[in-house]
Amino acid sequence: MIFDELPIAGAYLIRPERRNDERGYFARTWCRQELAQHGLVDPIDQVNTGFSPATGTLRGLHFQTGVHAEVKIARCVRGAVFDVIVDLRPDSPTFRQWHGAELSAENGHQLYAPAGTAHGYLTLQADTELMYSTSRPYAPGAARGVRFDDPAFGIRWPAEIRVVSAADRDWPDFG
Numbered sequence: 001m002i003f004d005e006l007p008i009a010g011a012y013l014i015r016p017e018r019r020n021d022e023r024g025y026f027a028r029t030w031c032r033q034e035l036a037q038h039g040l041v042d043p044i045d046q047v048n049t050g051f052s053p054a055t056g057t058l059r060g061l062h063f064q065t066g067v068h069a070e071v072k073i074a075r076c077v078r079g080a081v082f083d084v085i086v087d088l089r090p091d092s093p094t095f096r097q098w099h100g101a102e103l104s105a106e107n108g109h110q111l112y113a114p115a116g117t118a119h120g121y122l123t124l125q126a127d128t129e130l131m132y133s134t135s136r137p138y139a140p141g142a143a144r145g146v147r148f149d150d151p152a153f154g155i156r157w158p159a160e161i162r163v164v165s166a167a168d169r170d171w172p173d174f175g
Contacts, residue, residue, distance in 0.1 A: 058161045062120060075110040086146060
């Protein structure tokens with residue numbers, strides 16, 4: 001696995017090192033030892049998947065608070081997404097900054113979002129599926145979000161947003 005440090009403190013793009021032969025390729029997508037060598041959280045408490053049939057579907061930006069704050073490692077297993085994290089940690093040097101990366105089934109890249117960041121994505125293809133691991137189980141009482149178009153962040157989505165839930169559209173402005 002190749003770890004590329006991102007502009008958000010503690011965030012990484014993780015690229016698989018593909019071993020190709022006549023059968024296709026083999027690549028490692030998770031390794032406790034390699035994560036630890038980069039000082040990254042390794043426990044996985046939950047693995048989730050989200051499927052979106054329509055191009056331009058936006059999910060997020062979501063996070064959990066307090067002791068339920070979670071690390072997420074996202075990977076697109078079908079189609080393609082523009083995956084975004086926003087730093088919500090007031091003591092972070094990158095507070096209120098965002099970073100986006102294209103994750104696709106083709107490139108196999110993963111986004112490591114540290115605890116204290118919000119996460120969301122926009123589908124770039126129809127019939128897209130994102131799989132992500134979290135370091136904490138989902139806790140409904142700790143679940144929060146920030147709006148995808150909040151001017152406090154100025155996220156530049158690369159394509160038209162066509163489908164978004166009322167819940168994701170109605171988060172209040174970030175204070």
